[in-house]
Amino acid sequence: MKAYDYDCPIDAALEVIGGKWKASCIYYLLEKPQRFGELMALLETASSRILSKQLKELERDGIISREVFPQSPPRVEYQLTDYGKTLAPVIDSICSWGEDRLERIGKTSVYN
DSSP: OOOOOSSHHHHHHHHHSSSHHHHHHHHHHSOOOHHHHHHHHHHHOOOOOHHHHHHHHHHHSSSEEEEEOOOOSSSEEEEEEEHTTTHHHHHHHHHHHHHHHHHHHHOTTTTT
C-alpha cells in the first residue's frame, strides 16, 4: 500500500494507532506525561525494542512529543500533542467496548 493510499478510513486510522502497544501508550499518556521506564512498567509484557519503535512511530505521526531533559542520566518524557489528544474519544470508546468484551467472556480488567 502506498503512503496515504487507503481503501477505507479505518485503514488510515489503524496505520497510526494499530500497533500492539500504541493504543495502550495513548491511553496512559491521556492521564499524564510518562517516562519510557514508566510506560515499560505499565506495559509489563512489552519489549523495550518494540515499545521504542512504536513510540517513534507515534512521534512521527504527530500523536506524541518526546522531550529530553538535559541531566545525567538524560530523562526522556513522552506526552500527547494537541492532535494526539483528539484520540481521547476513540480510546474511551475502545475501552468501553473492551470492558463489554471482558464481561461477555467472563474476565475482569487489570486496569480497574
